Amino acid sequence: SKQVLGHALWSIVEDGELSTVCYRPEGLDRLVQQTKFSKKELQVLYRGFKNECPSGVVNEETFKSIYSQFFPQGDSSMYAHFLFEAFDTQNNGSVSFEDFVISLSIILRGSITDKLNWAFNLYDINKDGCITREEMTEIMHSIYDMMGKYTYPHMKDSAPKEHVDSFFQKMDKNNDGVVTMDEFLETCQKDENIMQSMHMFDNVI
Amino acid sequence: MATGVAAWLPFARAAAIGWMPVANCPMPIAPRDNSKKQDELIILNVSGRRFQTWRTTLDRYPDTLLGSSEKDFFYNEETKEYFFDRDPDAFRSILNFYRTGKLHYPRHECISAYDEELTFFGIIPEIIGDCCYEEYKDRKRENLERLQDDQEENMDLKMPNMNFRETMWRAFENPHTSTMALVFYYVTGFFIAVSVITNVVETVPCGATANQKDMPCGERYTVAFFCMDTACVMIFTVEYLLRLFAAPSRYRFMRSVMSIIDVVAILPYYIGLVMTNNEDVSGAFVTLRVFRVFRIFKFSRHSQGLRILGYTLKSCASELGFLLFSLTMAIIIFATVMFYAEKGSSSSKFTSIPASFWYTIVTMTTLGYGDMVPKTIAGKIFGSICSLSGVLVIALPVPVIVSNFSRIYHQNQRADKRRAQKKARLTRIRIAKSGSANAFLQSKRNGLLNELLELTGTEEDEQKLTQKSISLLESQHHHLLHCLEKTTAHEFVDEQIYEQNCLETALQTYPSRSPSVSSHDSSTRTCCSRKRKRNVPLPNTSLPTTHSTHQGPLQELSAIHIQCGDPLSHTASRSNLNLKTDESSRINCKSGRITTAIISLPTPPALTPDGDGLHRPPQRRPPQPPSHPPPLSIQTTTSSAGANIVKVSAL
Numbered sequence: 118s119k120q121v122l123g124h125a126l127w128s129i130v131e132d133g134e135l136s137t138v139c140y141r142p143e144g145l146d147r148l149v150q151q152t153k154f155s156k157k158e159l160q161v162l163y164r165g166f167k168n169e170c171p172s173g174v175v176n177e178e179t180f181k182s183i184y185s186q187f188f189p190q191g192d193s194s195m196y197a198h199f200l201f202e203a204f205d206t207q208n209n210g211s212v213s214f215e216d217f218v219i220s221l222s223i224i225l226r227g228s229i230t231d232k233l234n235w236a237f238n239l240y241d242i243n244k245d246g247c248i249t250r251e252e253m254t255e256i257m258h259s260i261y262d263m264m265g266k267y268t269y270p271h272m273k274d275s276a277p278k279e280h281v282d283s284f285f286q287k288m289d290k291n292n293d294g295v296v297t298m299d300e301f302l303e304t305c306q307k308d309e310n311i312m313q314s315m316h317m318f319d320n321v322i
Numbered sequence: 323m324a325t326g327v328a329a330w331l332p333f334a335r336a337a338a339i340g341w342m343p344v345a346n347c348p349m350p351i352a353p354r355d356n357s358k359k360q361d362e363l364i365i366l367n368v369s370g371r372r373f374q375t376w377r378t379t380l381d382r383y384p385d386t387l388l389g390s391s392e393k394d395f396f397y398n399e400e401t402k403e404y405f406f407d408r409d410p411d412a413f414r415s416i417l418n419f420y421r422t423g424k425l426h427y428p429r430h431e432c433i434s435a436y437d438e439e440l441t442f443f444g445i446i447p448e449i450i451g452d453c454c455y456e457e458y459k460d461r462k463r464e465n466l467e468r469l470q471d472d473q474e475e476n477m478d479l480k481m482p483n484m485n486f487r488e489t490m491w492r493a494f495e496n497p498h499t500s501t502m503a504l505v506f507y508y509v510t511g512f513f514i515a516v517s518v519i520t521n522v523v524e525t526v527p528c529g530a531t532a533n534q535k536d537m538p539c540g541e542r543y544t545v546a547f548f549c550m551d552t553a554c555v556m557i558f559t560v561e562y563l564l565r566l567f568a569a570p571s572r573y574r575f576m577r578s579v580m581s582i583i584d585v586v587a588i589l590p591y592y593i594g595l596v597m598t599n600n601e602d603v604s605g606a607f608v609t610l611r612v613f614r615v616f617r618i619f620k621f622s623r624h625s626q627g628l629r630i631l632g633y634t635l636k637s638c639a640s641e642l643g644f645l646l647f648s649l650t651m652a653i654i655i656f657a658t659v660m661f662y663a664e665k666g667s668s669s670s671k672f673t674s675i676p677a678s679f680w681y682t683i684v685t686m687t688t689l690g691y692g693d694m695v696p697k698t699i700a701g702k703i704f705g706s707i708c709s710l711s712g713v714l715v716i717a718l719p720v721p722v723i724v725s726n727f728s729r730i731y732h733q734n735q736r737a738d739k740r741r742a743q744k745k746a747r748l749t750r751i752r753i754a755k756s757g758s759a760n761a762f763l764q765s766k767r768n769g770l771l772n773e774l775l776e777l778t779g780t781e782e783d784e785q786k787l788t789q790k791s792i793s794l795l796e797s798q799h800h801h802l803l804h805c806l807e808k809t810t811a812h813e814f815v816d817e818q819i820y821e822q823n824c825l826e827t828a829l830q831t832y833p834s835r836s837p838s839v840s841s842h843d844s845s846t847r848t849c850c851s852r853k854r855k856r857n858v859p860l861p862n863t864s865l866p867t868t869h870s871t872h873q874g875p876l877q878e879l880s881a882i883h884i885q886c887g888d889p890l891s892h893t894a895s896r897s898n899l900n901l902k903t904d905e906s907s908r909i910n911c912k913s914g915r916i917t918t919a920i921i922s923l924p925t926p927p928a929l930t931p932d933g934d935g936l937h938r939p940p941q942r943r944p945p946q947p948p949s950h951p952p953p954l955s956i957q958t959t960t961s962s963a964g965a966n967i968v969k970v971s972a973l
Contacts, residue, residue: 118898161361164376168421187802189755190814200337214911217333232339239340260341263809267820269810269829276812284344290512305343314342314349317805321332 127239141173144212151215152222159218166214174211191265199259203239215266225321230302232315237301247295253281329378331795335802345809353797365403366417371410372403379420384793386444388420412439419445427454433461448750459743490568507624510561517554520547521614555591558617559583579632580623586616649686652715655709656682663700670697681705686712704744762800763816 142148148159168178168257177198184197202222222310223235242252257277264272288296288304307313342349343457353639364380364390366373383389386606398405406413412431416439427450440447450458493503524540540547553899562584569575590610622628635642664672671694672678681694685708696705738839807813815823 133504145606151907162332163379168889183330184337186797186950187331187808187923200340203340204788219332220557221336224339225459233343236340236343240343256340260344260806260814263806264810264812264814267817268816269820269823270812271820272812276810280346280810282343283346289729301343310345310348314345317342317349317352318339320352320355321335 119165145195148215148218152218154322162221163214164217164322167215174213176211176250177219180204180212187263188263188265189262193263195255195262199242199256202242203205203235216309221322225319229306229312229315233302233305234298238296244271247297248301249295250281250285253284253296254278257281257284324439328830329382331798331802335798337800338805341805341809345805347808348803349808350801352801354796355794355798360431363802365577366413367398367405368408368410368413369406373413373417375417381793381795382420383445384587384795386441388416390444392813408442409439411437412436416440416443416445419449420424423799424451425449425454426451427458429457433458433465435464445832446750448747455743459739461741487568488570490564491570494565494568506561510557511624512553513557513619514552514617515626517558517614517617517969520550521611521617551591554617555588558588558620562588580620583619583622586613590614644720651716652686652711653679653682656686656711658703660696660708663704664696664698667697667701672696672701682708685709688712689718711961760816761796762803763814765796765800 123160124251139281140152145156145159148154149156152159154162158248161173166172169175169183176182181194181197184200185193201212206216206219224232227235230265237248240248240252240301253278257280261272261277263281266272285294285296287301287308288300288317305315359417362377363374364377366375380388380393392403396406398402403567412428412435415428417427417787425445437447447458493500497503497507525538527537528539528542562581565581565584566575575581590613593610619628621631654675657675658683661672661678664670664678664702672681678694681696684691684694685705688709690709696702762959804815
């Protein structure tokens with residue numbers, strides 16, 4: 118049951134066309150209820166968000182450009198695209214502050230199952246409940262693209278594919294060529310490294 | 323890192339959760355955020371006007387005064403605010419820079435005052451936004467020119483120690499510097515005028531004597547004119563030789579336009595001297611005299627206006643060329659038409675098309691001499707069309723060219739200026755951007771050196787190390803990049819090192835191990851032990867072997883090649899580096915930032931795998947399959963530490 122939080126306050130009309138839409142999020146208290154952030158944290162988050170996106174929403178281009186600033190050596194556009202898809206829970210082509218903060222709340226403050234769910238959702242590009250090899254290959258390529266050209270050891274073209282193979286070998290228990298949510302959750306919960314790393318960014322905010 | 327998006331770093335780090343289930347290695351430990359204080363308001367008191375902002379806003383740009391700890395010098399304990407005794411108006415735009423990430427240049431502000439403020443607060447002017455950059459640069463250039471003019475005047479007053487040659491050159495170029503120069507300037511000008519007048523008067527028919535008909539003065543008073551000519555040429559020759567002697571770059575001087583004019587002015591005389599004996603070329607000699615008129619161009623040294631005219635003509639050469647081309651087209655068209663129109667009439671002067679050219683030119687420029695006139699009706703019709711269109715063809719482009727002069731001239735200047743600015747700007751921005759990538763690599767190397775120091779416990783390198791204190795933001799960003807490295811099991815390297823590696827792998831006869839083999843072990847050890855494989859002896863390389871065999875029992879730990887700012891040393895092959903490190907214990911790169919240290923360790927006998935000690939630099943050698951498992955003791959310590967970046971261990 119997804120409520121549409123926030124509302125399009127007003128649109129800038131240019132030459133009779135709706136060009137920009139300004140969003141104003143719902144009240145702070147409602148957001149505190151929806152997410153696991155405190156009031157102060159939400160304030161800090163909103164200030165940063167609004168500073169970069171004064172119109173209140175971020176579209177994919179801005180998203181990609183922001184993300185690319187952190188990875189100067191490689192090409193992060195594909196991974197940013199997948200992230201955008203994962204953040205844009207309402208599938209309307211833009212990420213409002215609510216979407217942003219709800220996803221962040223899951224990633225940073227959610228239970229381990231929620232986090233793994235979110236990660237699974239990220240990998241499942243067509244959101245059909247299972248990760249196919251093709252989807253995983255695309256995700257892997259996008260991650261490896263972020264490394265860029267100048268790496269040690271020399272980045273082979275087969276490196277992502279091999280990584281995908283090892284992933285499937287680890288996750289796909291019944292060898293049916295896809296990884297379902299249950300398989301994913303089960304394997305991850307058994308892997309100590311993954312469990313540990315999922316908690317690493319908990320105190321980011 | 324472009325700190326404009328510093329606020330989004332938490333999001334980027336949170337998004338890294340997408341890599342976690344995919345990674346096979348453990349992730350490095352996140353840097354601790356010790357400053358857990360809440361975001362607080364900072365009061366900045368600038369000459370009485372109070373500005374308030376969040377602390378995190380200022381922290382966005384840690385390499386400026388307000389973003390770093392430098393502002394603590396200005397902290398006022400009693401009033402709990404930061405006091406700056408600066409201009410509050412200029413401070414507005416500086417504070418807006420922190421808020422919006424864009425620096426604007428207020429137009430009413432004086433350029434040097436603004437520059438001073440920027441320098442004080444540690445902000446480089448290159449990040450001024452595109453909206454204001456043009457204006458800023460224009461004003462700056464004007465200011466610079468004004469300063470230069472002032473400097474030149476000052477320079478003329480004071481007399482630096484110049485040698486005679488330089489003094490002479492300066493006297494030639496700026497006649498108002500000394501009296502002698504001024505005298506020389508006027509003397510040469512006088513003689514140029516005399517020479518030109520002589521050439522002109524030479525041809526005037528002097529009063530006829532009774533017996534002879536009118537003859538030009540030149541032939542009547544041959545001797546007088548010859549003496550005058552000689553005197554002038556002597557002066558010009560002396561002047562040319564003196565200029566040649568004084569010129570700072572003789573070759574460049576000889577190529578310059580003015581010197582060519584000088585040479586052309588005096589050459590006919592000398593050629594005439596040489597060739598007076600010869601009868602048949604005396605005719606040619608007479609025509610050479612026409613080149614004496616070029617002496618008038620020597621006036622351009624004396625007249626600024628002439629020089630400017632020459633320069634503008636040169637810069638508008640393409641426009642003039644187009645005018646000429648269109649004129650030629652029109653002339654040919656009309657000449658052809660007139661020729662065929664007048665072909666029928668008898669005793670027509672239009673004997674050929676080239677002969678009609680003259681008519682067409684005269685008519686189109688509305689001169690109309692009347693020596694050639696069309697007689698047929700068709701000829702008269704076309705003749706009138708020709709003269710009408712002549713007005714258009716000639717009159718229209720002229721104002722266009724005149725305005726083109728100024729337009730193209732200024733446009734060229736502005737385009738060059740913009741291009742030069744753009745290049746310099748982009749270079750600086752690129753340097754700053756690559757600085758962030760380099761910062762990560764640099765911190766990795768620093769981390770490596772720290773590890774080594776911990777391992778060996780030497781203090782000699784402590785003072786050599788310039789440990790930059792990294793801000794929390796930077797360390798978090800680096801941690802993020804590090805996690806990505808772990809996920810993909812590859813490392814970020816410098817471009818130069820990458821190329822070196824490529825070269826090495828090309829030369830390497832040993833096939834490098836494919837990652838798939840190691841990943842199938844699916845154990846963290848093999849995944850991350852790839853880095854440790856560099857410790858493993860390499861049977862094929864001969865060089866290190868020869869080195870170490872005569873080292874005896876003493877093992878040398880790796881030569882740590884930290885960061886060499888000098889690309890020259892990168893081209894030196896690895897073997898050379900090894901050689902050098904043997905001879906000297908410290909190598910300082912030209913840039914002065916490199917420290918190549920050799921730390922010698924006595925051989926721990928238990929750890930030698932093979933008995934032949936091979937030392938290898940911890941540089942990026944391609945991974946080799948271990949012929950035997952690496953020493954276990956070292957292994958366990960590193961895997962338990964978990965967060966270690968690279969471990970260099972003794973063999």
